Amino acid sequence: xxxxxxxxxxxxxxxxxxxDEVTATFSMGRxxxxxxxxGAGKSTFMKLxxxxxxxxxxxxxxxxxxxxxxxxxxxxxxxxxxxxxxMGNARLWSALEERDLYYAKAEMTxxxxxxxxxxxxxxxxxxxxEAESHAAILLQGLDIPDELHQRAMGELQGGQKVRVLxxxxxxxxxxxxxxxxxxxxxxxxxxxxxxxxxxxxxxTLVVISHDRHFLNSVCTHIADIDYQTIITYTGGYDxxxxxxxxxxxxxxxxxxxxxxxxxxxxxxxxxxxxxTRSSQxxxxxxxxxxxxxxxxxxxxxxxxxxxxxxxRPSGRTALEYKQLSKAFGDQQIFSKFTGVISRGEKIVLVGxxxxxxxxxxxxxxSDAPGFGAxxxxxxxxxxxxxxxxxxxxxxxxxxxxxQKGMTAVEWLxxxxxxxxxxxxxxxxxxxxxxxxxxxxxxxxxxxxxTARLLFCRIMLLKPNVLIxxxxxxxxxxEAINxxxxxxxxxxxxxxxxxxxxxxxEEVGTRxxxxxxxxxxxxxxxxxxxxxxxx
Numbered sequence: 001x002x003x004x005x006x007x008x009x010x011x012x013x014x015x016x017x018x019x020d021e022v023t024a025t026f027s028m029g030r031x032x033x034x035x036x037x038x039g040a041g042k043s044t045f046m047k048l049x050x051x052x053x054x055x056x057x058x059x060x061x062x063x064x065x066x067x068x069x070x071x072x073x074x075x076x077x078x079x080x081x082x083x084x085x086x087m088g089n090a091r092l093w094s095a096l097e098e099r100d101l102y103y104a105k106a107e108m109t110x111x112x113x114x115x116x117x118x119x120x121x122x123x124x125x126x127x128x129x130e131a132e133s134h135a136a137i138l139l140q141g142l143d144i145p146d147e148l149h150q151r152a153m154g155e156l157q158g159g160q161k162v163r164v165l166x167x168x169x170x171x172x173x174x175x176x177x178x179x180x181x182x183x184x185x186x187x188x189x190x191x192x193x194x195x196x197x198x199x200x201x202x203x204t205l206v207v208i209s210h211d212r213h214f215l216n217s218v219c220t221h222i223a224d225i226d227y228q229t230i231i232t233y234t235g236g237y238d239x240x241x242x243x244x245x246x247x248x249x250x251x252x253x254x255x256x257x258x259x260x261x262x263x264x265x266x267x268x269x270x271x272x273x274x275x276t277r278s279s280q281x282x283x284x285x286x287x288x289x290x291x292x293x294x295x296x297x298x299x300x301x302x303x304x305x306x307x308x309x310x311x312r313p314s315g316r317t318a319l320e321y322k323q324l325s326k327a328f329g330d331q332q333i334f335s336k337f338t339g340v341i342s343r344g345e346k347i348v349l350v351g352x353x354x355x356x357x358x359x360x361x362x363x364x365x366s367d368a369p370g371f372g373a374x375x376x377x378x379x380x381x382x383x384x385x386x387x388x389x390x391x392x393x394x395x396x397x398x399x400x401x402x403q404k405g406m407t408a409v410e411w412l413x414x415x416x417x418x419x420x421x422x423x424x425x426x427x428x429x430x431x432x433x434x435x436x437x438x439x440x441x442x443x444x445x446x447x448x449x450t451a452r453l454l455f456c457r458i459m460l461l462k463p464n465v466l467i468x469x470x471x472x473x474x475x476x477x478e479a480i481n482x483x484x485x486x487x488x489x490x491x492x493x494x495x496x497x498x499x500x501x502x503x504x505e506e507v508g509t510r511x512x513x514x515x516x517x518x519x520x521x522x523x524x525x526x527x528x529x530x531x532x533x534x
Contacts, residue, residue, distance in 0.1 A: 001028040003176050003204040004049060006230075009058035011044055018044055020228045021058070026176070031198060031205040033215040033237060036225030037301050038448050038476045042208050045225060046180050049206060065089075067174035069182055073161045077154035081144065081164055084153055085135035089172030092126035095119045126172065138167040141193045142186075143352065159185035159353055170197065176204040183211050184473070187353040188499050210477050212237050213501035226301060237477070258291045265291075303478050305430040306455060306486035308392075311462040315387030318343050318465055318493040319364070324381035326356070326363055332517035333359050336381075339521055343386070343464075346487065346494040348504045348526055351514030357497045358396055360514070361469055364495070365393065392463035396470040396497070398450050402442050408453055409438045416460050427456045447474035455483075464492040472500050501526075 004026040011018045018041030026032055036042050047053035048060055050068045067088060076084040087093045099119045102112055123129065136149060142163040153161060162185045169177060177198075183191050191214060198205055198218050206223070209215055215222070216236035223232045224240055233240040265284045273281050317340055324337040333356035341347065349357040359377075366377035368391055395401065402411055413424050428438040431452040445453065451474040458466065466487070472480045480500065487494060487507045498504060504526040511529040513520040522529045 002026070003028050003063055004206070005061045006048070007058050007060075009048065009055040009060065011041065011048070011056055017228050019225065019230060022230050023058075024223060024230050024232065026204050026206055026223075028175075028204055029202060031201075031218055031220045032207070032232070033219040033222045033240075034206055034208045034225070035215070035222055035237065035240065035477065037478055040225045042225055043180060045230070046178060046206070046208060050178055063175040065091075065172070065174045065176075067169040067171070067177040069169040069179045070165050071180060073158060073165070074154075076165075077152065079153055080149075081139065081151055081153055081156070082132055082135050082149045084164055085138060085167045085171050086131050088168035088170070088174075089126055089131075091122065092128050092131060092172060095122040095126070096128060096131075099123065135167065135171060138170055139164065141190075141197065142167055143190050143193075162186075163190065166194070174203060176206070177201065179205070179207045179209075181208055181210070183209055183214055183499065185353070186499065187355075188350060188501065188504075189352055191499060191501075210472065210475065210480060211500055212477055212480065213505075262288055262291050301478060302432050304432050304452065304482045306459070306479075306482045307430075308459065308466065308486050308490040308492070309462050310464040310492050311390065312388055312464065313491070314343050314389045314464045314493065316343050317341070317386045318345070318389060319386060320384045321364070322382050324363060324383075325379045326359055326377070327379060334514070334519050335517060337519050341493060341495075343493055344491060345510050346496065346507050347510045347512055348508035349495065349497045349512045349514065350504065350526070355514035355516075357514055358469055360512070360519075361467055361495060361497065365391070365467065389465055390461070390463040391465045391467060392458035392461060394451075394454055394458065394466075394468040394471045396473070398447070398454065398474075402445065402450060402453060404441075404443045406442055407439045408433055408442060408445070408449075411442050412453065412456055412460060415457055419460065424460075427459055428453075430459070431456050448476065448479075451475055452479065466490065466492065466494045466496075468494070469497045470499075471496075472498060472503065 002025045006022060006024045009022045010020050012020075034042050034045065044053065048055055049062060050066065051060070051062065076087070079087070086096070099116065102108065102116045102119070105112065108116070127134065136146065139149060140146070144160060144163055144167070148156065148160070153164065156164065166179075166182055169179060182194060186194065191211070195214060195217055198207075205218075207215075207218065216238055219236050221232055221234055222237055222240035223230050224244065226244075231244075233243050235243075265288050269281050269284050269288070319341040321340075322338050325335045326333045349360060351357060362374070363378045364383065365371050366374040367383045367385075369385055369389055370391055371393075408428060409421070409424055412428065413419065413421075425438055433440070433449075433452070433456075440449070451471070455471075471483060475483065480503070484503055484506055487496070487503070494507065496503065496507060508526045510524065511520070511522040511526055513522065513529070522532065
């Protein structure tokens, strides 16, 4: 059964065509990943599905009961957390609000009593008497503790608000769920809970995500926006990439064969057009017209090229740390943590949000070469960085990192004034700042462009230790895959905070697991660590 249908829809912004006369259907029980590079139109298409945006041409049919992940974190600030979740069922919330108005009256007329009866019927149909307990179960699954359920949304942190809005989208058994980047700001436990919830969900799911592992484990189909249209593939993200590559290769091979055939026919025409074989020449001309290559539509996909080289390797021991402790008030983040990091180790830091991963990275950097001393980052303990260590740092918060009032080229060049302009433009080109884009003002950079420019700086400086805190937050799938490959090939030392499970499994050689003030230091890959817990 088709739950959402898109018929002959076109959207363009100025001269840029996002999609042209697209027809697509999204069926009951199927889970679709909506993919495509940054700028391909994923969020625009999602807004067409939710009804937030109307198509310039064509129409969209959607069910009455639609669960949508809202991107505006501040829209519900004055409401209680539990009420914000219940609002996910608009029919129920409207009935509850109107019912409360009648109950607040000192006296009721017969008409009021009749209307109240109708409202109680709606509340019953929509499971309204169990609404708060159902909402609480969703919130608990997304790690919003009971003591926050009665608080105002305005009192919550950004990451907590996102999880409440996710619970709102999931509430009330909607026929279709439309989720735009639902794993942003979720830790790995919450991502696993969401994955398991969606695998049990029986309606239609359309999800945008830059998490390849999540798409592979959740999706039954991929709706890929490319070539100004949407093509639906069966299977997860990796299945789509394989099928798409094969289709593209086949089309290019067919074109090559036709080019060869056309060249042969044109050669015959040139040789015999003035002679006695005019009928054969004429038939060959018709054949050329028939075979004329239709130009392949251009793909939107752009793949960055990330390569981390080193000016020189560090000493055999990259870092020695003894008795590291840090607390905020009564909350102990880590205590008496001691150990050694050897050159070439790749450590993934995992644990719930707020467990202390970023705090640990800042503590390690508090006495690092090339970084200003920051004694407040550590309560007690000592650090000794190894011989020739040079650190490339990618912080989670990019605010204020890139100086305003200059171009991307100028900003990058200041870190190595001896580098040639050609080298700088080459690096920027690798990270998709092609041609004139290198002259883009730093004030106008998007989140994704800022992240790519920070990677340019790391590649320019060629450090031998990489400290990366949530580096994938603003990257699309192509860039995340490029980062994954680059980290696997890097010969230096890596400390990585990420919720991307593919990165954890494919890059990490050691795991630091943060849990309520304790750190498990496991010397082995993430999958081995998971197996040891099981």
